[in-house]
Amino acid sequence: MAAILVFSERDEVAFQLLGEANKLGEQLGMEVAAAALGLSDADGFLSRGVSTVYTAKNEELKDFEASVYAQALEQVAKQADAAIILLGSTRRGKELAGRLAQKMKVGSLTDAGRLEVIDGRVVCSRNAFGGATVAAQTILEGIQVIAVSPSAGEAPAAAEPSGSVAEVALVLEPARIKKVATAPKSQDSANIEGAEVLVCVGKGLAGEAELKMVDELAQALGGLVACTKPLATDEKWLPEERIVGLSGKIGKPALAICLGISGQVQFTVGIRDAGTIVAVNTDQNAFIFQMADYGIVGDLHQVVPELTAALKG
Amino acid sequence: MNIYVCVKQTVDLQQVRIRKETREPVLDGVPLTIGNIDKNALEEGVRLRDKLGGKVIGVSAGSEELNDTIKEALAMGADEAIMIIAPELEGAESSTVAMALAKAIEKTGEIGIILLGEGSSDNYSGQVGPRIAEILDLPQITYVSSLEAEGNTVKAVRNLEDCFETVEAEMPVVVSVVSEINEPRIPAVTQILKAGRKPKQIYSPAELGVEIAGSQIKTISNLAPEQDRKRLLFQEGVGQDVKSLVAALESEGLLGR
């Protein structure tokens, strides 16, 4: 039986993919297999309903390296008779998708949000034009390599395992990249994707010290502080986990407040599903006002403390 | 040793408007430009060349209109350019573009580093770099936020979700960069004038042995999501505006969460 093969270098992402894989498997009459390579947790897959978990003991798989993992997955996919390969659309997952698809000479789609089956093929919705539009795209022929956004699915609950483990003997060319050091990022636990209220701040903010007033507003609203990309990557005033948009988090809050943000598409894609959008900007022609339900034309440094006071009042 | 920088011509996304009735993007008359993060890749290429010597060669695949984009790359400091031109290459999918770029690079000469942006401004799928690496059987280092080269060795810091990973590899190597790696220069007028006189090589896909078969990826629809916003602007002075806003949020039941 043809199979849907699931892999991510992060188990929690792979487990989420299983939710999507199970749905596709039911509609397409395919079984769900998983590749538990490297330090991955084979039992975790089994207890989440996977019929075959492929494992390999090769030394080369100890660390994730895209070209090595592409070789491994090509071989596992053959063994599993995979028609669809689902990967996590993390940075490592995306670089793997390209390398693997090229190795297999097939098409690939990354950053896939919703997946649907039409005429026996998977149709993916993904952002296009920087997030200005949402495209429905499908791979017409051959094996479908699809990297799915980590937030798209929910992991099935663990249950009594029914599948089996198959250890495969892989032949792998070693990596030509040498890992010298890893510096873990301090993990910010803020759940931007799940927040009911987001107070987003952009380059209109005068300085790092002014973050305090933004924090206070967020607290008064019972929300979380998020930001545009340059505030995290260039100014480094907030951790990158707080970035909202195409290369950051996609939120779905009831209320999003945008302070000193121009409203370029790569940002607005991250808040466009918000129930209500409020914008504060000195430039009355700022594009963000087109996206907003309520707008205040003014200096955020004056508006924010007043607003916080009014909310507390 | 050559440093190749792959650049993509895209519509200027800030100027794409949405047709209200159909929710389709309006692309007619929107100016074309070089991808945002491609500029970071170019800047990094120029910086490395100034240190290591050799040449920076801008490479791009697309339609006849590529000339303007390539001129921008040359003005930013590339020494030469390669264009692969065919109508079908305009907006072509990653696998086709990667094959055209890889074959053109392979034909041109010794490869040191092939640089790209982490993803294009419009599609942002990040597939072309890894595909080129696979086609040319080279190691790939993606999402690089800091890059150094010494002799034949490159040392890079990758910005991944959970960590910064420092890696080393021997050239030739494919490197994709993130926007925070540098601040791209704005070319001086003299550089823009010089750009027109720098060497340019044009290939057709056939000359490179690249076959443009039918697409593997089909776009079924591509529409802006429905947006229905009130667009109420308060402009009565901060004190009054804040009151109006609080009243509005109150009436929507958004306060006191």
Ligand SMILES: Cc1cc2nc3c(=O)[nH]c(=O)nc-3n(C[C@H](O)[C@H](O)[C@H](O)COP(=O)(O)OP(=O)(O)OC[C@H]3O[C@@H](n4cnc5c(N)ncnc54)[C@H](O)[C@@H]3O)c2cc1C
């Ligand atoms: C491939 C790609 C992916 C990207 N991904 C993302 C992403 O995920 N998220 C993201 O945010 N960006 C992303 N970007 C960057 C994006 O294009 C914009 O550059 C960015 O969103 C702009 O941030 P900003 O609005 O904070 O800054 P700016 O565009 O500089 O806007 C600042 C705004 O503040 C206003 N302002 C100034 N002073 C004040 C004041 N005192 N009070 C009130 N308002 C004031 C100004 O009028 C202006 O409108 C991406 C870009 C690319 C190319």
